[in-house]
Amino acid sequence: xxxxxxxxxxxxxxxxxxxxxxxxxxxxxxxxxxxxxxxxxxxxxxxxxxxxxxxxxxxxx
Amino acid sequence: xxxxxxxxxxxxxxxxxxxxxxxxxxxxxxxxxxxxxxxxxxxxxxxxxxxxxxxxxxxxxxxxxxxxxxxxxxxxxxxxxxxxxxxxxxxxxxxxxxxxxxxxxxxxxxxxxxxxxxxxxxxxxxxxxxxxxxxxxxxxxxxxxxxxxxxxxxxxxxxxxxxxxxxxxxxxxxxxxxxxxxxxxxxxxxxxxxxxxxxxxxxxxxxxxxxxxxxxxxxxxxxxxxxxxxxxxxxxx
Ligand SMILES: [Zn+2]
Numbered sequence: 001x002x003x004x005x006x007x008x009x010x011x012x013x014x015x016x017x018x019x020x021x022x023x024x025x026x027x028x029x030x031x032x033x034x035x036x037x038x039x040x041x042x043x044x045x046x047x048x049x050x051x052x053x054x055x056x057x058x059x060x061x
Numbered sequence: 062x063x064x065x066x067x068x069x070x071x072x073x074x075x076x077x078x079x080x081x082x083x084x085x086x087x088x089x090x091x092x093x094x095x096x097x098x099x100x101x102x103x104x105x106x107x108x109x110x111x112x113x114x115x116x117x118x119x120x121x122x123x124x125x126x127x128x129x130x131x132x133x134x135x136x137x138x139x140x141x142x143x144x145x146x147x148x149x150x151x152x153x154x155x156x157x158x159x160x161x162x163x164x165x166x167x168x169x170x171x172x173x174x175x176x177x178x179x180x181x182x183x184x185x186x187x188x189x190x191x192x193x194x195x196x197x198x199x200x201x202x203x204x205x206x207x208x209x210x211x212x213x214x215x216x217x218x219x220x221x222x223x224x225x226x227x228x229x230x231x232x233x234x235x236x237x238x239x240x241x242x243x244x245x246x247x248x249x250x251x252x253x254x255x256x257x258x259x260x261x262x263x264x265x266x267x268x269x270x271x272x273x274x275x276x277x278x279x280x281x282x283x284x285x286x287x288x289x290x291x292x293x294x295x296x297x298x
Contacts, residue, residue, distance in 0.1 A: 041160045042173075053182040054159050055173060 069104055082108045087136035089156075090144065094175035102158050102174040113155045116145040147178045157183070 027036045032048040042048070047055035071078055081101075086109045089095050097105070112130055115123050119141050128137050148155050157180065160172045178184070 041162055044162055
């Protein structure tokens with residue numbers, strides 16, 4: 001079996017990792033309160049989903 | 062390769078997984094809404110929906126079958142007494158999964174799984190939607206019973222007079238066209254007398270026409286028109 005001849009130096013490792021980038025989350029705005037919401041998620045601020053009250057924050061904690 | 066990976070094992074042995082799903086199903090039945098991870102909720106959904114369907118037929122056998130899955134007599138009685146009459150009209154899809162974001166600690170995707178008929182806020186005009194099928198083909202049980210009579214009549218005429226068909230086809234089609242026009246007028250007026258007269262005209266057309274398909278279409282259109290008229294009447298009331 002083939003083996004690496006040298007340990008990968010910190011420089012080589014870090015240079016490889018320069019292309020690892022986080023992608024920003026795609027957000028929409030809540031139709032009820034206008035907060036930024038991830039798609040297909042209940043609004044974390046007001047508990048609305050698709051224009052209706054899905055999760056009542058006061059009742060279900 | 063995803064060969065032989067039919068379902069999510071949830072990182073558990075068979076017995077562990079079954080015990081967990083059984084407990085979760087009992088909790089969901091008793092509480093109507095539980096917060097869990099999305100993966101578990103999806104596994105629970107496919108576990109509990111057949112049980113709810115089973116509960117629509119309240120017999121000793123079905124109770125025993127469901128109990129073998131739930132292993133909780135309180136959940137069992139709650140399911141058969143309270144939940145099953147409430148969901149009797151619903152053709153499957155008794156649960157709803159609402160994703161609520163990721164959990165602190167392990168960043169697991171969390172959700173709320175709930176029984177659809179117990180969330181008052183999300184309910185709306187769904188019962189009306191459920192009745193009217195949106196399928197174009199494969200007519201439901203209601204229609205087949207009524208339509209079978211028409212097809213039977215048409216089939217009888219086919220067997221009896223195959224030679225005469227060609228001329229009478231055209232006549233029947235013409236009748237059909239005129240009838241359709243009448244229907245459109247009738248729908249606009251939404252009078253109760255129109256549908257009755259049309260029904261009387263139908264049998265004659267059936268005898269003449271050989272193609273049952275055209276007739277069935279007409280009938281369906283009429284039914285829809287009648288339904289629309291009925292709905293409007295309901296609204297007036
Ligand atoms: Zn909101």
